[in-house]
Amino acid sequence: MTLDPSVRDAVLAAVPSLRAFAISLCGNVDRADDLVQETLLRALANIDSFEPGSNMPAWLFTILRNLFRSEYRKRRREVEDADGSYAQTLKSQPEQVGHVEFQEFRTALAKLPADQREALILVGASGFSYEEAAEICGCAVGTIKSRVNRARARLADTLSIESMEDFGPDVATRAILAGSTSR
Amino acid sequence: METTSQPAGGRPHGRLGRDVQAKIGHQLRAMYDDVVKEGVPERFVELLKRLDNKDVKGPKS
Numbered sequence: 001m002t003l004d005p006s007v008r009d010a011v012l013a014a015v016p017s018l019r020a021f022a023i024s025l026c027g028n029v030d031r032a033d034d035l036v037q038e039t040l041l042r043a044l045a046n047i048d049s050f051e052p053g054s055n056m057p058a059w060l061f062t063i064l065r066n067l068f069r070s071e072y073r074k075r076r077r078e079v080e081d082a083d084g085s086y087a088q089t090l091k092s093q094p095e096q097v098g099h100v101e102f103q104e105f106r107t108a109l110a111k112l113p114a115d116q117r118e119a120l121i122l123v124g125a126s127g128f129s130y131e132e133a134a135e136i137c138g139c140a141v142g143t144i145k146s147r148v149n150r151a152r153a154r155l156a157d158t159l160s161i162e163s164m165e166d167f168g169p170d171v172a173t174r175a176i177l178a179g180s181t182s183r
Numbered sequence: 184m185e186t187t188s189q190p191a192g193g194r195p196h197g198r199l200g201r202d203v204q205a206k207i208g209h210q211l212r213a214m215y216d217d218v219v220k221e222g223v224p225e226r227f228v229e230l231l232k233r234l235d236n237k238d239v240k241g242p243k244s
Contacts, residue, residue: 003235015227020218037230044234102214109211124208125215156203 010056024121039064062136108158119147
């Protein structure tokens with residue numbers, strides 16, 4: 001098979017965002033990259049079912065999300081784990097995913113129900129419309145909206161204690177206390 | 184798309200406010216963009232090259 005160069009470019013162009021999505025889903029870079037690899041293999045094996053000119057990122061995200069879901073379900077059957085072990089994984093690997101400064105946020109994100117987490121990321125970070133996110137998740141637009149709203153409310157709840165200290169207007173004071181100069 | 188309304192009895196703008204919401208959005212994107220900025224790792228460039236050259240006969244699903 002020879003890939004149409006424009007298709008190949010479109011796939012490659014989506015990879016950075018696919019990785020970011022995968023990492024925020026599984027909280028582990030290595031697993032996320034494996035998931036991306038699996039997604040690409042699956043996508044290219046089924047490239048005929050991709051309609052030229054349609055939304056490549058959305059198509060790839062759908063595949064990745066489905067792969068993640070089936071793996072997640074498998075894992076869940078093995079270890080029934082409400083919220084615990086996922087968050088635990090993150091805690092034990094603070095350096096795994098980029099900056100430590102996001103650790104608190106990441107942990108809070110990890111505590112969200114999977115449905116809400118993916119909806120929030122797709123809309124709030126990946127930049128998909130509610131309609132696209134609904135398509136990716138195979139649900140109604142209204143469902144995505146309510147998941148995003150609930151996710152935001154819940155994150156705000158979780159982070160609100162910290163927000164007094166950490167996200168407050170007092171960043172300058174903190175910077176001085178930490179002895180750090182402006183960046 | 185004009186129905187971006189909050190749920191009727193909703194709270195997002197009540198107790199927590201736009202300020203916190205904006206910070207959440209900002210953190211979320213910052214975290215995400217951190218990864219996006221890494222670009223395309225070599226392994227995926229190689230993978231596509233490999234797949235491009237040979238016949239892909241993956242399992243059709």
